[in-house]
Amino acid sequence: MIxxxxYASPIEAGMAKSMLEAHQISCALADENANAYGGAPFAMPVRLLVNEDQVDAAKEILEDAEKLANSDAAGNESSVKDTVADILDELKKLRSKVETNTALVVLLLAGLAFFVFIVLKSSAPARSHQSQTETWRSASAAMDDMDYDKATExxxxxxxxxxxxxxxYSYLGYIALERNHLKEAEGYFARAYELFPSSENEQRLQAVRKRLEIEHAR
Incomplete structure (x- = not known):
């Protein structure tokens, strides 16, 4: 046998021997015990021996086995690459979904902020009108107390x-009229009629002017 x-490893040598024997190749291992117990496996490799007339067949069997192993390894590597590519694709899709959801949240928040702004803006005139109404009521209360100075202010x-x-101006004219300040009342009523020429404002203005004529005639 030659x-x-x-093999540096007795296990690899044993696997090769078993493979050849499965194909009816007569073979044996040499220096197996020396490798296992000698304490220096690289100095005493395990030799795989075959009959001289079966050398070519044995080589072909081992080479085919190595090619198959390499092919499986390449297939596994390709499978790993495909798996990694699939994972990356899923991550990209997930990122796209996250970005889309983020954009929707931003739009919703912007819409909510705009809605709040519109509500606050629309309610501002109402609050202002309410505040002025209450203040005019304060002026009326001062008039009821005959505190004409406060009402005028x-x-x-x-x-x-x-x-x-x-x-x-119409209200100021009314206060001036109550204080018997006819000339001052005339000026206020004239301004009120100028801004809003209604029959009511005209009647007030004419009434004050008649009183002025009477005062001048005395």
Whole structure:
């Protein structure tokens, strides 16, 4: 028998021997015990021995086995690559979904903020009107208490906030009329009629002017 191959590991040598024997190749291992117990496995490799007339067949069997093993390894590597590629694709899809959901959340928050802004903006005039109504009530309360100075102060402040609104001038004219300040009342009623030429404002203005004529005639 001649040496076909040498192996550093007795296990690999035993596997090769079993493979050849399965194909009816007569073979044996040499130096197997020396490798296992000698303490220096690389110095004493295990030799695989075959009959000289079966060398070619044995080589072919072992080479085919190695090719098959390499093919399986390549297949496993390809499978791993495919798996990694699939994982990356799933991660990309997940990232796309996350980005889409994030965009939706941002849009919803923006819409909510805009809605709150519109609500607050629309309610501001109502609050302002309510505040002015309460202040005009304060002016009326001062009039009821005959505190004309306070009523005049409140009415003047409100009129200054909205100088194109006739009501403030009409109210100031009413206060001046109560204080018998006819000339001052005439000026306020004239301004109210100028801003809002209604029949009511005209009647007030004419009534004050008639009283002025009577006062001048005395």
């Amino acid at each position: 040496t076909l191959r040498t 409140i009415a003047q402040r409100l009129t200054a906030k909205n100088p194109t609104y006739y009501y403030g």
